[in-house]
Amino acid sequence: MGLRHLLGTTVCLLSLVAVIGLSACGDQKEPGVDEPAREGLFIKIGGVDYNVYLTRELNLRIPPDSAYYHGKPAAKGHALYGVFLKTCNTSDKPHQTATSFSVKDNQGNEFQPIHLKADNAFAYKPRKLGTGDCIPEAGSVAQQGPTAASMLLFDFPLKNTENRPLELTIDGPYDFATGKRESKTVALDL
Numbered sequence: 676m677g678l679r680h681l682l683g684t685t686v687c688l689l690s691l692v693a694v695i696g697l698s699a700c701g702d703q704k705e706p707g708v709d710e711p712a713r714e715g716l717f718i719k720i721g722g723v724d725y726n727v728y729l730t731r732e733l734n735l736r737i738p739p740d741s742a743y744y745h746g747k748p749a750a751k752g753h754a755l756y757g758v759f760l761k762t763c764n765t766s767d768k769p770h771q772t773a774t775s776f777s778v779k780d781n782q783g784n785e786f787q788p789i790h791l792k793a794d795n796a797f798a799y800k801p802r803k804l805g806t807g808d809c810i811p812e813a814g815s816v817a818q819q820g821p822t823a824a825s826m827l828l829f830d831f832p833l834k835n836t837e838n839r840p841l842e843l844t845i846d847g848p849y850d851f852a853t854g855k856r857e858s859k860t861v862a863l864d865l
Contacts, residue, residue, distance in 0.1 A: 711842050711862035718859050721847030722770040723804060728824045729759045730843075730863040739821050743797050744828055746789070753832050758788075758843060758863065759824035761811070764804035772801045772810060775846035776827055778863065780838035788827040799825035836865055 704710050717724040733740040733755045735748050740757075749755045758778075764770050778786045791798035796816040804810070811817035811825045818824075827843075835841075840862045847857040 711840065711860040713862060714864045718845075718861070720773060720845055720857050720859050721850065722764065722766045722768075723772055723847070724763045724765055725760060725773070725845055725859075725861075726762075726824075727758060727760045727843060727861045727863070729822055730756060730865060731759075732865075733757050733828075742820075743826055744789075744791065744795070746791075749830055752834075753830055754836065755789075756829045756831055756836075756863075756865070757822075758827040758829065759822040760799065760827065761809060761824045762799075762804070763809040764806060767806055769803050769805050771803050771848040773845050773847050774801045777844050778829055778831075778841050779844065780835050780841050782835075782838045784835055784838065786829050786831060786835075788829055791826075791828060797826045799827050839865065841865055 712718045714727045717726045735741050762772050842860045844860050849856045
């Protein structure tokens, strides 16, 4: 009876381990949806791939930062942060890129990007991308620059940069077929 009891217990334990292992497979979290994606990873929104390569504070007194923005410097107690991203259409049909971005800190404070002038070569400029097209465009100043990416510019109060994580929300274009707008988040590495 002892051997049968041991065998039965072993079979039950192995079955339990198998059930736990299989149920863990179903707990895959989708980056950007179930949890914020990390910088450096592509996430697909509305048929377009987005990759936030880098987020960093800009010092407008030195190159190359002085080329990124020709506006007013950050006020006392604030800092300008560039969020550098690359956007590519890897599908077989044209897609509109996102036009809405915001950053939220862990206290619920929300920040919108600073509007950059149309002639800013590094500014992210939404548009319809054909198959294989990217923002920034191949051969452009932004693509050949130090970050090889386009920039969204944010003005953060320094106190809010401590409220980590700060998460960038990318809202894809409205899809009239589904009646929805796809949104995903990326944890910014400040």
